[in-house]
Every structure is written in C-alpha cells, then in structure tokens.
Amino acid sequence: MTAVDHPGPGVNIPDAFARSGVTAARGFRAAGAASGIKPTGALDLSVVVADAACPAAAVFTTSLAPAPPVELDRQRVEAGPIRALIVNSGVANAGTGAAGTADARAMGASLAGALACPDDQVLVCSTGVIGPRVPVERVSAAVPGLVAALGSDPDHATAAARGIMTTDSVPKQAEVHGDGWVVGGMAKGAGMLRPDMATMLAFLTTDAVASADVLGAALRRATASTFNCLNVDGCQSTNDTVILMASGASGVEPGTQELEDALTRLCADLALQMAVDAEGATKVVHIEVDGTADDDAARRLGRQVADSALVRSAFHGSDPNWGRVLAALGVAGVAIDQAAVEIAFDGTVVCRHGAAVDCDEDELSARLAGDFTVTCTVGAGPGSAVIVTTDLTPDYVVFNSERS
Numbered sequence: 001m002t003a004v005d006h007p008g009p010g011v012n013i014p015d016a017f018a019r020s021g022v023t024a025a026r027g028f029r030a031a032g033a034a035s036g037i038k039p040t041g042a043l044d045l046s047v048v049v050a051d052a053a054c055p056a057a058a059v060f061t062t063s064l065a066p067a068p069p070v071e072l073d074r075q076r077v078e079a080g081p082i083r084a085l086i087v088n089s090g091v092a093n094a095g096t097g098a099a100g101t102a103d104a105r106a107m108g109a110s111l112a113g114a115l116a117c118p119d120d121q122v123l124v125c126s127t128g129v130i131g132p133r134v135p136v137e138r139v140s141a142a143v144p145g146l147v148a149a150l151g152s153d154p155d156h157a158t159a160a161a162r163g164i165m166t167t168d169s170v171p172k173q174a175e176v177h178g179d180g181w182v183v184g185g186m187a188k189g190a191g192m193l194r195p196d197m198a199t200m201l202a203f204l205t206t207d208a209v210a211s212a213d214v215l216g217a218a219l220r221r222a223t224a225s226t227f228n229c230l231n232v233d234g235c236q237s238t239n240d241t242v243i244l245m246a247s248g249a250s251g252v253e254p255g256t257q258e259l260e261d262a263l264t265r266l267c268a269d270l271a272l273q274m275a276v277d278a279e280g281a282t283k284v285v286h287i288e289v290d291g292t293a294d295d296d297a298a299r300r301l302g303r304q305v306a307d308s309a310l311v312r313s314a315f316h317g318s319d320p321n322w323g324r325v326l327a328a329l330g331v332a333g334v335a336i337d338q339a340a341v342e343i344a345f346d347g348t349v350v351c352r353h354g355a356a357v358d359c360d361e362d363e364l365s366a367r368l369a370g371d372f373t374v375t376c377t378v379g380a381g382p383g384s385a386v387i388v389t390t391d392l393t394p395d396y397v398v399f400n401s402e403r404s
Contacts, residue, residue: 024184027247
C-alpha cells in the first residue's frame with residue numbers, strides 16, 4: 001500500500017502540489033464553481049458524483065446544536081445508497097432553523113434533478129459563517145454548469161477542493177493506493193479544529209468493494225485516531241462531517257483491516273495538512289501520550305494539553321514549560337500516576353517522576369523554534385495516542401477577532 005508523498009509538517013503546501021483527491025478512485029467525478037456566495041468571486045460550490053448510487057458511511061459532529069445539513073445527511077446516509085454530494089462554502093447554514101432545513105433540501109434537490117436521481121441519494125454540506133441563510137437561488141442556478149463540468153482529472157478534484165475552502169489558504173487532498181484499489185479524498189479546515197466523531201468537512205471516496213456497514217466501521221476507527229486527534233483551537237463546529245463513498249469500480253474487495261489501514265493513512269494525511277495550514281500557526285506540535293489504561297484515556301489527556309491556551313502559548317514562545325503540561329494532564333479527568341509522569345520536549349526529558357530534570361533550556365528552546373514533539377508518559381498501561389496541534393499565536397487572535 002502506498003501513499004502519495006507530500007511536504008512534511010511546517011512546510012507550506014503549494015498550489016502546484018496537485019493530487020487527484022476525490023477523483024483518484026474510479027467511478028467518481030467532481031467539479032467546483034463560483035456561484036456568487038462569496039463576495040470575492042472565489043470558488044464556493046462543489047459536487048462529487050458517483051457513476052451510480054453506492055454504499056456510503058459518515059461521521060458527524062456531536063454538537064447538540066447541529067446545522068440542518070448534518071441532520072439531513074444523518075437520515076440519508078442511514079437510508080442509503082448515495083449517488084452524490086453538494087457542498088457550499090461561505091455560509092454554514094447553521095443557526096437557521098426550519099428555513100435552513102428547507103434550504104438544505106432545496107440544495108440537494110437541485111443536484112438530484114440535474115442527475116435524474118432521487119433527492120434522498122444526495123448529501124448536502126455547508127461551511128462558513130454561522131447565522132446567514134444559503135442563497136439557494138444562486139446554488140440552483142450554478143448546478144447545471146457544475147454537472148456539465150464534471151470530470152475525473154486532478155484539475156476537477158482540485159477545483160472541488162477549492163470550492164469547499166473557507167479560511168484555508170490551500171486546498172487539501174490526498175490519496176492512498178491499495179492492491180488494485182484506491183482511497184482518495186479532500187478536506188477543508190484551518191480553524192474550529194477540535195472534533196469528536198468527525199472534523200470540519202472531509203469527503204472520501206474509494207473504488208473498493210465494500211458494504212455500508214464495513215465502510216462505517218472502518219471510517220469510525222480511522223477517524224478516532226486521526227481527525228479526532230487533531231486539536232488546533234479547542235473549538236468544535238456545528239457542521240463537522242466526514243463522508244465516505246465506495247463505488248466498487250475496482251472489483252476488488254480488500255480485507256477489513258486493509259481498508260481501515262488505508263483510510264487511516266488517508267485521514268492522517270489530511271489531518272496533518274489541516275494542522276500545517278491552521279490559522280495563524282507557526283509550528284506543528286505532536287503530543288504523544290502513553291501509559292494509560294486505554295487509548296481513549298490517552299486521547300483525553302492529549303486533548304486536554306492541546307486545549308490549554310497556556311501550553312500552546314508556551315509552544316509559540318519555544319518554552320519547554322513542562323509545568324503547564326503537567327497541570328493540564330491533571331485536570332483531564334483521567335487517573336494518572338504522578339510519581340510515574342515523565343515529560344520530554346523534542347526527545348529531551350524535562351520532568352521525571354513528576355519532578356524537574358536539569359537540562360540546557362537555552363539549547364532546547366532553540367530546537368523548539370520549529371515543529372517538535374511533546375512526549376508524556378503517565379503510567380504503565382497499554383493505552384497511547386498522538387494528538388496533533390499547533391502553537392497559539394497573536395495572529396490567530398487577530399484573525400479570529402473578525403467574523404469568518
């Protein structure tokens with residue numbers, strides 16, 4: 001199984017770095033267009049279409065104030081199969097009540113009509129500012145041109161990836177190749193990155209043969225160790241959605257574990273791209289936690305560290321302030337053996353048995369000017385997790401002082 005190489009953490013991903021994304025898998029076409037939702041005239045509407053209705057699975061935000069498209073898609077994925085999805089950016093269609101539900105249905109109906117498929121075979125997603133309604137008339141007017149522009153080339157995939165961007169500075173795409181089959185995908189997200197059972201928006205496709213039940217189980221497990229371990233600012237969205245569709249066009253039915261491994265690699269790639277592009281960030285930090293009773297406990301601890309504004313401010317200042325990390329570990333609601341706690345920055349142990357260890361802080365601080373890893377051992381249990389986060393910068397605060 002092979003993944004397409006991409007720049008590592010801390011490296012800006014150039015526009016020229018093109019990958020096939022959602023059209024890497026056979027049986028799918030995509031397109032992106034400017035419908036006029038964004039006042040800048042940038043691409044703001046995307047579609048992904050399967051050649052025929054196919055099995056699908058999804059995970060969604062656990063927010064108790066979900067956007068209408070989330071509630072609609074939950075019903076449609078459960079009913080399955082799915083033929084296509086339509087996504088707008090610039091307006092989240094969240095906090096819009098019954099009118100927002102009608103707008104989501106109208107968006108889906110416009111694409112279903114153009115494809116001559118049932119309305120309930122079209123999934124609908126929105127992303128952007130919470131509160132305003134989607135200008136459905138503009139979406140409907142743009143759909144025929146989008147359908148006419150559908151294609152499976154990398155340029156089509158990139159146009160679709162651009163159409164879902166909000167505060168992202170670059171499109172995010174990835175693909176992983178199995179033995180005769182492929183998984184590919186695109187994602188958007190640069191802020192509000194602390195998901196639970198989903199993240200921002202991500203759309204994944206595969207030409208493997210798989211049932212909806214198999215896809216769902218594999219997607220949930222892949223999401224748990226990737227998107228759910230990405231924490232940029234501790235804020236979960238009303239619209240977080242990950243959708244996976246399987247065309248079966250390869251004729252190959254991979255083993256369950258093989259499919260899960262490929263999805264995990266794909267999702268990890270996309271999650272890292274989101275961290276690299278995070279709003280205002282200057283460095284990517286991996287928080288490794290081990291020694292817990294299980295992996296879920298390790299994820300909770302790692303998230304608590306990444307949630308701490310004090311910790312992430314220290315990251316920005318290249319300060320190996322292990323005391324802030326220890327304080328965060330202690331309030332995660334997870335039992336830890338303080339006498340066993342060991343914390344290391346970039347491989348240098350700064351705390352052992354819950355107490356300070358002498359080190360050359362000036363030399364270590366210089367190494368923390370770029371991307372680095374914080375390793376936290378909290379006991380002798382088998383659980384472990386890696387949380388991907390970034391530093392908290394003045395630019396992040398300025399960026400988010402304006403509505404977006």
